[in-house]
Amino acid sequence: MSATGKLQPEPYETARAFCITSAFWMVVATFMGLLGATELIAPDIVRIGWLHFGRIRPVHVNLVLFGFVTPGLLGAVFYFVPRLLRTELYSERLGLVTAGFWNIALVAAVSTLLAGATQGREYAEMIWPVDLLVVMVFILVFINLIMTVARRREPLLYVSVWYACAAIALTGATYVLGNVVWVPDTGSLVGIPDAILLWFYGHNIFGLLLTPLSLGVAYYVIPKACRNPLYSHTLSLVGFWSLFVVYTHIGTHHLLQVPVPTWLKVISIVDSIGMVIPVMVVLINLWYTAQGRLGEIHADVGAKFVFTGTIMYFFASIQGSMMALPQVQRVTHFNNWVVGHAHIGVLAFSGMIALGGLYFVLPRIAGRPLHSRLLADLQYWLVLLGSAGFAVVLTIVGLIQGQAWLNGETVYRVLPSLYPYYVLRASLGAILFSSAVIGFYNVFRTLYGQRGAAA
Amino acid sequence: MYFPYFATYMIVGLGLALLVAGWALHNGQFGDQQRARFLPLAGDPPATDAPALTRRGRLEVYGLALVVAIGLAGTVAVLAFALLSG
8 A cells, every 4th residue: 555545556556465375275275285294194193074085185285376376476476577567567456356265265164174075076076166266266356467468558468477378267167167257056067078179178278377477477578587577479379379279179088098089199199299399389478588597597596596497397287298198198197197297297397486476576576675685585486396296206106006006906015005105205394395485475575574675 | 156257267368369360360470480599699699610619618518417317217117117117
């Protein structure tokens, strides 16, 4: 609020609200992950019904998606969209209201899921009233962004603006469709069509929300941190349009071992391999922009997070394309290998870029330096260690499970061999939880602390 | 019967995408791409020579390169394992 009337929100108040939202919910989300991982090695450790693994797991997943990563990316979006368009955000007040409803939706999601109210569909567990809240906040974000675009003074839309607007518009539609909101009682169709729709949603909530938002942030932060123009804006637009042409069809590659129509499987496999095009277009563009300027990247902790996130994007994407091959999938699917893949995608790629965007814009929206660069660096290494560790450990566990399944081994005989890896997994969860606590403290002190001079 | 949902979504999606692409073309969004490259830098001081990496920075780059190497090796190993294991 302004110092005089306390009536008009200050510039970037929306960005601040989303940054603190992300930092807070990262703590809760990683705690839920740690608790779930602990219950996998000691199932009786918590004898409270609403903290059972079956309830903790969807809370963890939905909080990482909508509590930590998306608000972190939106914090950066609400900073760079007005700047790139040389105007002010359409309405900071609307932005603050949106952030408020966003948090209400998250509280509602956690409460209902812990109470056992669930649609029972992976990644789409939240019940109908919460679904409506989620759709509403996406509509509010979209109105704010599109009205800012309409009132712009810069005629050209930079690729980050394209990505941000498309991500929000497409996710609103994907969410409505994927959660079958026209069937409030169950939030689902029946049988195989529901599985197809669910994986359309499960894959696109990542590919049409987190991926474009993350790429939008990376396309802004890397040229800015390197003080170098983007290698090619034309190439970036090729990547933007090809992502949406290719990505929307690939969810069914999670159902190759399921009786869905063959034509749909073929499309999903072909387009999964086709994803190599938009991915490499983005990475070549960003890495050429940063070429010879790693010193600049290292000097800014936000850019460091973002650049690392682009490397993880490479891994998550080649894994995704590779997994779509039926020959590979019979070993890697329906086991912890996919969980590892999800952690590389959501945590190591999008999560890293969300934290990077957040740390990049924090000093600019707070008007003072980061509370502690050391703590931010520490968080960087803890997140990198945790996410890389997850990738290694969960890949090993997945291969053990996949190979045992192929050999007809019974589950109970395989479980003991997984145990040490599950202990490692919980330890890595503890590292990530610690990193989230450090991050929240640093973000809170930067935004609301008294220390530091005005920038 | 699930085709109507998908068909409707695809037709609406394709229609909207064509509308937006048409607007972008008409609005000159695909022109002046050279200037678009510089948009994030608006208002920034001109670039100077990039600072050299510090010793700690170099160590961090080596650390990151190690993570990349392990990741690539793991990916190749999974691919080989899946394809060769019968």
